[in-house]
Amino acid sequence: MTSSQSTVAAMAAGRPVLGVSVSVWRGDEVLLVRRGREPSKGLWSPVGGKVEFGESLEAAARREVAEETGVDCEILGFSTLRELIMPDGAxxxxxxxxxxxxxxxxxxxxxxxxDDADAVAWVAADRLEDRPLVAGVVPYILGTRRLTGGAQP
Known part of the structure; x- marks a missing residue:
C-alpha cells in the first residue's frame, strides 16, 4: 500500500493521520515547498508528509526533507503539534x-x-507572507525559529 493509499484508508476508517512538518532554516531563511498535490496544491508550506508505520517522528522529518527537496538537515527539536480537521461541506x-x-x-x-513538491524556495522570515501560503502556517514556521537560536521577525 502506498503512502497516499494508507492516508486515504485511515481517513476512510475515521482515524486521524499522523504527519510531520519541518521548517528547515539556513540563516534567516526558511525552506518552503509549493505543494504539487492536494491538499493545498499550489500553496507554499514547510516540508511535510506522513509518518510511516514503525518510523520515528524525527526519522520521518529527515526523510520527508530529503525526498521533497534533496536537502540534508539536522533536526533541532520538536516545536508543537498542529491539528487540521477538514470539513466535508455536509x-x-x-x-x-x-x-x-x-x-x-x-x-x-x-x-x-x-516527490510531492513542484517548486522550492528559501524565503526570508520577514517575507513569508509575500507568497500564497497554506492557511495558518506562519505562526508554526516562526515558532520553530527559536530552536535555531534566532529571534522571530
Whole structure:
C-alpha cells in the first residue's frame, strides 16, 4: 500500500493521520515547498508528509526533507503539534491530520523540487507572507525559529 493509499484508508476508517512538518532554516531563511498535490496544491508550506508505520517522528522529518527537496538537515527539536480537521461541506469531516512540527538546520544540498513538491524556495522570515501560503502556517514556521537560536521577525 502506498503512502497516499494508507492516508486515504485511515481517513476512510475515521482515524486521524499522523504527519510531520519541518521548517528547515539556513540563516534567516526558511525552506518552503509549493505543494504539487492536494491538499493545498499550489500553496507554499514547510516540508511535510506522513509518518510511516514503525518510523520515528524525527526519522520521518529527515526523510520527508530529503525526498521533497534533496536537502540534508539536522533536526533541532520538536516545536508543537498542529491539528487540521477538514470539513466535508455536509456537516461531516473529510480529513483529520495531526502534524508534529519540527525545526531544523540546513546542512548540505541544493534545494530542488521532488516527490510531492513542484517548486522550492528559501524565503526570508520577514517575507513569508509575500507568497500564497497554506492557511495558518506562519505562526508554526516562526515558532520553530527559536530552536535555531534566532529571534522571530
Amino acid at each position: 456537516g461531516g469531516v473529510r480529513g483529520h491530520v495531526v502534524l508534529a512540527v519540527f525545526g531544523a538546520r540546513w546542512l548540505a544540498g541544493e534545494a530542488r523540487a521532488g
